[in-house]
Amino acid sequence: MDTDQAPFLTTSTQGIDMIEGDITLPSNRTNSNELSTLDEPVLDTIKRDLGAVFRKFGYAVIPRHSSTLLQQWDLWGPLILVTTLAILLQSNATKSSAGAQFAEVFTLMLIGSIAVTVNSQLLGGKISFFQSVCVLGYCLLPLLLSAFVNNILLYIPTKSTISILHIIRFLVVMAAYAWTMYASVQFLGQTQQPNRRMLVLYPIFLFYFLIAWLIILHAHPK
């Protein structure tokens, strides 16, 4: 026991100063950020997260230059919007195909996001899958509003096949589509070199175009 405690090399000098102190740092805000949000009251968390979601909706509706959507992405907005859109696009379906119909919009969203992410990464951009789900989902808000208007307009009875009503519906959905494209171009178009922007924007254009046509084609079961 004594030999263990003897130093390996004996030196006569005492030149090395002993450094003493505590390893634990006093807790400041940045270090204990994750821990502190666990302890806060639930209402604070809900208020903060809801505020973030509504702020992002605001960015999607009135697009302006900001990197909030990309850097602080969250998936609440896309979940709410895609679920609502899937409910609005339900049409006359049998029991077995109702589930598949509901899942269509989700599948479309998933495949669209994968396509946009892979395309953007391969063309040199730096965007991750969840960021693109976030942006594509939040920018769906104008199309969702047009789907609401579409469903309301469908309740007005019309006799001829091509009437002014159908033209109004078409124009409303196309206007919402243009608005959506403008919003997502503001967020996703910035991540690319300028002469290759069209290459990145084409899958987004196709994705929203398909959703816009699904909305236009939707008719009420009578």
Add this chain to the structure above:
Amino acid sequence: MRGNQQTTSLESGLPTVGSIVWAAGRTRAQQAFNLYANLDYLRPYFDVEPKDVIQRLIRSLVPRGSSREENIKPELYGPSMIAFTLAAILIYQMKLSSHSVQDGTLIGTSFLVCFGYWIGSSFAISSFSYVCNTQLSLMQILSINGYALFGHCLVLFLATFIHTSHDHFLFYGLWLVVGGLAAIRMAMVITSRTINPQYRVLLGLLIIFVHMAFLLYLHFAYHQLAENVAHALNNEPTAAVKLPVKPTISIVAEIPSVKNLTRQIRSNFKNSSKIISTTTLNMTAKA
């Protein structure tokens, strides 16, 4: 480190065999994943300018072979976007005809059909061309085949949005002209790299057959029903309309008219099959 798993045995403090195997397996799997599933391998194939893409799209319909010295730079951006567009057109047509798929979703089917055809037929053509000693790599064939699908997109798009009374003739005309041009272009490019003349003829015929047959399949599986629904329920043979079939989906739900609809679809199908048999006979007579 005290984790949840027993990484160190209690007696000697050395790591357990199980944990060594797990760590080694994980690093091997990660290395394999980084090696093979790396997106960076596809990056050079996406290095393209928009005007190049447009130029290639237009050139895919011009039947001109390529000389043996010309190096075709394979790119995958154009073909994958064309495959996505074709899948979107198929989804639109399936929605128009309320095509219900029992297993799997509508969207999954159309993506599977488009991408499966593109990749599968490219593999098939590249194996045949390997046998026939053609100097083209798989990536080049993938790119040429993908651009040839642009003709399919055009035909289906035009046939979906233009509804006249002579829809059958419109479709078959477009099938012959546009599909034929794209098929001939692809066949000429691939056969110009083959030396043996008999193999050339064989390979050319195979490519043209596969290309045209796929467009016919897309027409009968997805487009035909939408066309018939539009005709049967609109009762307006010469209405060139912007939104042709919106009201028809609601009317299909009414039960009494469904019998008339099925009768009409069956009669249309019989007429079209007669037309097909005569056209195929004519084609084989000319070839």
